[in-house]
Amino acid sequence: MDDKTLYQTILGLAEPWQVVGVELRPKEQEVWVRVDAASGAVLRCPECEQPAPRYDQAEERRWRHLDTCQYQTILLSRIPRVLCATHKVRQVRVPWAEERSRFTALFEAWALRVLRDCSLAETAELLGLSWDEAAGIQRRAVERGLARRTEEPVRVIGVDETSFQKRHEYVTVINDLERNRVLWVGDHRREATLAAYWESLSPTALTTLHAIVMDMWDPYIAATRKHVPDGISKIVFDRYHVMAHLNAAVEVVRRVEQRELNRTDDKRSQQLKGTRFLWLRGRKTRTRAMLNRIAQLQRSGLKVGRAWAIKEAIVSLWKYRMPSAALRFFQRWYGWAVRSRLPAVRKAAQMMKRYLYGILAYTKRPYTNARSEAMNAKIQEIKYRARGYRNRDNFRLAILFHCGGLNMDPR
Numbered sequence: 088m089d090d091k092t093l094y095q096t097i098l099g100l101a102e103p104w105q106v107v108g109v110e111l112r113p114k115e116q117e118v119w120v121r122v123d124a125a126s127g128a129v130l131r132c133p134e135c136e137q138p139a140p141r142y143d144q145a146e147e148r149r150w151r152h153l154d155t156c157q158y159q160t161i162l163l164s165r166i167p168r169v170l171c172a173t174h175k176v177r178q179v180r181v182p183w184a185e186e187r188s189r190f191t192a193l194f195e196a197w198a199l200r201v202l203r204d205c206s207l208a209e210t211a212e213l214l215g216l217s218w219d220e221a222a223g224i225q226r227r228a229v230e231r232g233l234a235r236r237t238e239e240p241v242r243v244i245g246v247d248e249t250s251f252q253k254r255h256e257y258v259t260v261i262n263d264l265e266r267n268r269v270l271w272v273g274d275h276r277r278e279a280t281l282a283a284y285w286e287s288l289s290p291t292a293l294t295t296l297h298a299i300v301m302d303m304w305d306p307y308i309a310a311t312r313k314h315v316p317d318g319i320s321k322i323v324f325d326r327y328h329v330m331a332h333l334n335a336a337v338e339v340v341r342r343v344e345q346r347e348l349n350r351t352d353d354k355r356s357q358q359l360k361g362t363r364f365l366w367l368r369g370r371k372t373r374t375r376a377m378l379n380r381i382a383q384l385q386r387s388g389l390k391v392g393r394a395w396a397i398k399e400a401i402v403s404l405w406k407y408r409m410p411s412a413a414l415r416f417f418q419r420w421y422g423w424a425v426r427s428r429l430p431a432v433r434k435a436a437q438m439m440k441r442y443l444y445g446i447l448a449y450t451k452r453p454y455t456n457a458r459s460e461a462m463n464a465k466i467q468e469i470k471y472r473a474r475g476y477r478n479r480d481n482f483r484l485a486i487l488f489h490c491g492g493l494n495m496d497p498r
Contacts, residue, residue: 098120123165140169190220198214207222222481231493262459299322327456365381397420420436
């Protein structure tokens with residue numbers, strides 16, 4: 088088998104394309120493979136796929152292909168142009184690469200596999216690319232995947248924010264909680280940010296929504312109320328976010344009480360010391376010894392013991408499946424919380440009452456943002472691996488590339 092036939096087979100070329108020359112260039116450590124369309128072959132318009140006569144040939148172009156041993160393989164070709172009766176002069180489509188790409192489809196497919204496990208800088212170094220070339224491959228892949236994504240009905244959406252840079256710089260991330268994928272990424276966490284996403288959806292997609300899980304963030308609530316039909320009834324506030332507010336209230340009570348006991352030289356200050364994480368432990372991670380310690384501290388009359396008991400009692404709210412029963416339970420719990428003489432607990436209870444409509448929605452739509460939080464952790468890992476992003480657009484592309492569930496394979 089001669090070298091032309093070898094590369095014809097490796098490249099998978101079919102009529103009218105053929106390898107017309109192979110040149111080994113040891114100095115550059117490259118193999119140049121020249122490809123051309125056979126003279127007299129039937130060429131087709133790239134727009135309508137109808138046969139059209141050859142018009143002329145463009146200037147010679149280069150494409151990087153998969154390496155041949157330790158040598159880079161470079162495809163060179165002067166692509167013919169045709170004169171179509173409908174679309175006038177058009178350059179024919181080549182089978183080995185996508186339009187405007189400087190790399191063959193097989194090389195881009197390999198680069199995408201590397202990009203899934205490496206940062207842009209690492210990929211560029213491994214494959215002998217510039218940073219801009221690696222970024223261009225990633226950008227085209229995301230654009231290709233988004234173009235292929237059809238408007239599938241999405242029932243449950245998670246709205247979350249993740250940090251972009253320090254100084255409270257955020258991006259808003261929209262997740263499909265049933266398919267566990269990122270749908271959209273927008274700058275900041277403002278009302279206009281989420282409004283832009285709602286405006287990008289069709290009326291059918293908006294009415295298909297069954298639940299919108301979010302934190303108790305007023306800009307997101309306002310955008311949903313304005314742009315989603317009956318949106319306020321579809322909002323479900325994340326139960327873990329609600330519990331985080333109560334845990335914060337318990338921690339405030341503990342810190343204030345610790346300072347008071349230290350100031351008065353109360354012997355209970357030594358008992359309370361070092362118990363911060365004891366009060367914040369979840370039910371699944373507590374041991375019997377921890378529960379015995381909490382019971383002992385409660386018997387000593389510590390305020391934090393009362394705050395902890397109030398916080399633990401509200402956990403039962405998430406077990407109700409009838410809104411009326413859940414409302415009656417909350418009203419009893421709320422009376423206990425506001426009469427507790429614990430300002431931090433009272434403030435958290437009042438906050439819950441203000442957003443009660445979305446908390447009680449959990450009874451009919453028991454969804455949480457747990458998957459969004461897991462996705463957030465993955466996004467932060469991507470950011471750490473890249474040593475941060477200065478460009479919001481590059482950050483958005485990286486999130487969609489790794490977390491979008493897109494079909495990005497080149498043609």
